[in-house]
Amino acid sequence: MADTPTNAAPNTPSVVERTRAIAAGAPVVAAHFLGRTAALVLGEEAVLLVPDKGDEQRIALHGGGILSAATDGITVVTGGDDGKVFSTDAKGERRLVATDSKRRWIDQVAAGSDGMVAWSAGKTAFVQSGKGEPKSLDVPSTVGGLAFAPKGVRLAVAHYNGVTLWFPNAQAAPEVLEWKGSHHHVAFSANGQFLVTAMQEPTLHGWRVVDAKHMRMSGYSARVRSFGWTVGGKWLATSGSEQLVLWPFQGKDGPMGKQPKMFAAFAVRVTAVACHPKQEVVAVGYADGTVLLVRIDDGAEVLGKKPGAGPVAALGWDSAGTLLAFGTEAGEAGVIDLG
Amino acid sequence: MSSDQVSSEKLPVTVLTGYLGAGKTTLLNRILSEPHGKKYAVIVNEFGEIGIDNELVVGADEEVFEMNNGCICCTVRGDLIRIIEGLMRRKGKFDAIIVETTGLADPAPVAQTFFVDENVGRKTRLDAVVTVADAKWLKDRLKDAPEAKNQIAFADVILLNKIDRVTPAELREVEARIRAINPYAKLHKTERSQIALSEILGRNAFDLDRILDIEPEFLNTGDGHDHDHDHGHDHGHDHHHDHGGLKHYHDEDMQSVSLNTDKPLSPDKFFPWVQKLVAEDGPAILRCKGILNFKDDPDRFVFQGVHMILDGDHQRAWKDGEKRNSRLVFIGRNLPEEKIRSGFETCVA
Numbered sequence: 001m002a003d004t005p006t007n008a009a010p011n012t013p014s015v016v017e018r019t020r021a022i023a024a025g026a027p028v029v030a031a032h033f034l035g036r037t038a039a040l041v042l043g044e045e046a047v048l049l050v051p052d053k054g055d056e057q058r059i060a061l062h063g064g065g066i067l068s069a070a071t072d073g074i075t076v077v078t079g080g081d082d083g084k085v086f087s088t089d090a091k092g093e094r095r096l097v098a099t100d101s102k103r104r105w106i107d108q109v110a111a112g113s114d115g116m117v118a119w120s121a122g123k124t125a126f127v128q129s130g131k132g133e134p135k136s137l138d139v140p141s142t143v144g145g146l147a148f149a150p151k152g153v154r155l156a157v158a159h160y161n162g163v164t165l166w167f168p169n170a171q172a173a174p175e176v177l178e179w180k181g182s183h184h185h186v187a188f189s190a191n192g193q194f195l196v197t198a199m200q201e202p203t204l205h206g207w208r209v210v211d212a213k214h215m216r217m218s219g220y221s222a223r224v225r226s227f228g229w230t231v232g233g234k235w236l237a238t239s240g241s242e243q244l245v246l247w248p249f250q251g252k253d254g255p256m257g258k259q260p261k262m263f264a265a266f267a268v269r270v271t272a273v274a275c276h277p278k279q280e281v282v283a284v285g286y287a288d289g290t291v292l293l294v295r296i297d298d299g300a301e302v303l304g305k306k307p308g309a310g311p312v313a314a315l316g317w318d319s320a321g322t323l324l325a326f327g328t329e330a331g332e333a334g335v336i337d338l339g
Numbered sequence: 340m341s342s343d344q345v346s347s348e349k350l351p352v353t354v355l356t357g358y359l360g361a362g363k364t365t366l367l368n369r370i371l372s373e374p375h376g377k378k379y380a381v382i383v384n385e386f387g388e389i390g391i392d393n394e395l396v397v398g399a400d401e402e403v404f405e406m407n408n409g410c411i412c413c414t415v416r417g418d419l420i421r422i423i424e425g426l427m428r429r430k431g432k433f434d435a436i437i438v439e440t441t442g443l444a445d446p447a448p449v450a451q452t453f454f455v456d457e458n459v460g461r462k463t464r465l466d467a468v469v470t471v472a473d474a475k476w477l478k479d480r481l482k483d484a485p486e487a488k489n490q491i492a493f494a495d496v497i498l499l500n501k502i503d504r505v506t507p508a509e510l511r512e513v514e515a516r517i518r519a520i521n522p523y524a525k526l527h528k529t530e531r532s533q534i535a536l537s538e539i540l541g542r543n544a545f546d547l548d549r550i551l552d553i554e555p556e557f558l559n560t561g562d563g564h565d566h567d568h569d570h571g572h573d574h575g576h577d578h579h580h581d582h583g584g585l586k587h588y589h590d591e592d593m594q595s596v597s598l599n600t601d602k603p604l605s606p607d608k609f610f611p612w613v614q615k616l617v618a619e620d621g622p623a624i625l626r627c628k629g630i631l632n633f634k635d636d637p638d639r640f641v642f643q644g645v646h647m648i649l650d651g652d653h654q655r656a657w658k659d660g661e662k663r664n665s666r667l668v669f670i671g672r673n674l675p676e677e678k679i680r681s682g683f684e685t686c687v688a
Contacts, residue, residue, distance in 0.1 A: 027428070027430075029428070043427075043428040043429075043430075044428055044429060064394065064428075064429060065425055065426070065428030065429045066428065067425050067428065081397075081425055081428070081429070104398070105397070105422075105425060107421060107425070122400065123400075141402055141417070142400065142402060142417065142418060142421060144417075144421075160402065160404055160417060180405075180407060181404070181405070181406075181407050182404045182417050199407075200404065200406065200415070200417070200420070200456070201406060201407050201408055222457050223456075223457060223458065225458075
C-alpha cells in the first residue's frame with residue numbers, strides 16, 4: 001500500500017457544515033431513521049428522536065443498558081438489560097412489546113414486515129406478529145444475531161457453529177446452516193439469496209441460501225462489527241479493516257474466487273458502515289471519529305465528520321438518502337442534511 | 340487520546356474460581372454486602388445462589404467457544420464477551436467486574452477471552468485469578484478432580500479457606516500440596532472466606548508492569564507485600580529453592596519449571612524459542628511469565644502467557660545496582676522440563 005493517511009486528505013470536499021450537532025449526552029449505539037426523524041439509540045435507557053424540523057425529544061425506555069436496536073423504518077425496536085423490548089415511533093409513542101419472565105437480558109432484536117418483532121434472551125429466540133402470543137425457538141447456544149428474511153416470515157438465528165433458519169408460522173423443523181465457530185451479527189441480502197454472519201474471528205461467513213454453499217471472507221484486522229449491502233445488492237460493505245472493504249455480490253456465486261474492492265485507507269480502523277439507499281455510496285465511520293462518504297464508482301471521498309472523541313459506533317441513512325445520522329462511543333452525534 | 344489514558348480507564352476484572360463448596364458464594368456475598376464504597380458488577384454462573392438482589396448481578400451460561408485461529412488450545416468464553424459488552428453500556432455505574440466460574444470450570448478460556456477479544460481487551464483488563472480452596476477437602480479433590488488442580492495451578496491468589504476445620508498438621512500438608520503445584524500464588528489462610536478485599540481485588544496480576552518478582556511466594560516470610568520482594572531475595576536466599584520448613588511434594592502431573600540466568604539473552608534467539616515452545620507445548624503450559632535481561636538492552640523486558648497466547652513488552656530501564664538477570668516460570672501439566680531447560684540455555688547471547 002502506497003500511503004496510509006491518518007486523516008482525510010486536506011483537499012477532500014466536505015459536507016461537515018451541513019451537520020446539525022446533537023448533544024447525545026451518552027454513547028450512541030445505533031442510528032436509524034423513522035421517516036425524516038433520526039432515532040439515536042443511546043447505550044443506556046433512552047432513544048433520542050431528532051426530527052428534521054423541530055426539537056429533539058428524549059424518550060426514556062429501559063431501566064438500564066440498551067443492548068440492541070433494529071428498525072422497520074416506522075418504529076425503532078430496542079432490547080435492554082432490564083428484560084424489556086420496546087417499539088418506539090417517530091412521535092415518541094412507545095409500546096412495551098415484551099418483558100422477559102425471568103428478567104433476562106434481551107441480547108438481540110430484529111424488526112420485520114407488518115410490525116413483526118423478534119428478540120432473544122439467552123438461547124431462546126422469540127417472534128411476535130400481530131397481537132398473538134410470541135412464538136419461541138431454542139437454539140444450542142446463546143443467540144448472537146437475528147435477522148428477518150426480506151420476504152416472508154423467516155428468521156435467521158445466529159449462534160455457535162451456525163445459523164438456524166426458522167419459519168415461526170410453520171410446523172417444519174428449522175434448517176441449520178453450519179459453520180464451525182461463533183456467529184454474531186447476521187443479515188440477508190436484499191434479494192434473500194445470501195446470508196452473511198460476522199464471526200468472533202476477524203472474518204465473515206456467508207451461505208448461498210438455496211444450497212447452503214459456503215463463502216468465506218477474511219483478511220480483517222479486527223472483528224467485523226458492521227456490514228451491509230449497497231443498493232441493488234452489488235457490493236457488501238464491511239468494517240473491521242483500515243479501509244472500506246467491499247465484497248462483490250453481483251454473480252450468483254457471490255464473492256467466491258473474487259477479490260474485494262478497497263477504498264479510503266486510513267491508519268485507523270473502519271468501525272461502522274452504512275450504505276446509501278439510492279446510490280452506490282457508503283458512509284464510513286472510523287475509530288478516530290471520522291466519517292467519510294465514499295462513492296464506489298470512482299472512490300471519490302467526501303468528509304462527513306472530522307475526527308473527534310471516540311470511535312464512530314452508529315451510522316444510518318433515511319430512506320431518501322438525503323439525511324445521514326451518526327453517533328460515537330463518546331456521545332458525539334449529529335444529522336447531516338445532504339438535500 | 341494516549342494509550343495510557345485508555346489503559347487507566349479499563350475496568351478491572353477479577354476471576355473467582357474454586358471447587359464446589361469451597362466458599363466462593365460466601366466471598367461473593369461479602370464483596371456485595373460490605374460497606375467498602377465500591378460497586379461491583381458480578382457475573383455468576385448460578386443465579387439465586389447470591390442472596391442479594393442487585394441489578395448488577397448477571398447470570399451466565401459458561402459457553403466455551405473454540406477459536407478458528409490455528410491455536411489448538413485457544414478457547415474463549417462466548418458468554419463473557421457478550422456480557423462484558425453489555426455491561427460496558429453501563430460504564431460508570433460500577434468500579435470493577437467479578438466473574439464467578441463454576442467449580443468445574445477451567446480458568447484458561449476466561450483468561451484467554453481478555454487477550455483474544457479485541458473489544459473486551461480494549462475496555463477491560465484481567466486483574467487476577469482468585470481461587471478459593473477448602474482446606475479439608477482440597478487434598479482429595481487434587482487427586483480426583485483435574486479441574487481443582489487447574490484452578491490451583493492457574494491462580495494468582497489462593498484463599499485456603501475453612502482452616503478451622505483442619506488440624507495444624509493437616510493445614511501444613513495441604514499447603515505443601517498447593518505449593519507443589521503453584522509456588523507463585525499469594526496464599527491466604529481464611530475462615531468463612533474472611534479476607535480484606537484489597538488482598539483479592541485490584542491485584543494487577545496480569546499487568547506486565549506489575550510482574551515485579553516471580554520468586555516463589557513461599558520464600559517470603561511474614562505478610563510480605565509486593566514492594567518487599569526486592570529486598571526479600573537479595574539477602575536470605577540465593578535463588579535456590581528453600582522450602583521454608585514445608586514438606587516437599589512433587590505433584591505427579593502438575594508442576595512449575597523456573598529458569599534463571601545471569602547471562603544476557605539474545606532476543607533473536609529467545610523469541611523464536613519461546614514461540615516455538617508455546618506452539619508445540621502450549622496445551623500443557625497453563626501460564627508462564629518472565630522478566631528478561633537482553634544483551635545491550637537498557638530495559639527490562641517482561642512477558643506473560645496463557646497456553647499459546649503470549650503478551651510482552653519493554654517495561655522500564657534496569658536500575659543502577661539492580662541485579663540484571665532473567666527469570667522465567669512455566670506452570671503446567673506434564674511439562675517437558677528438560678526440553679524447556681536445554682532450550683532456554685540456547686537463548687544466551
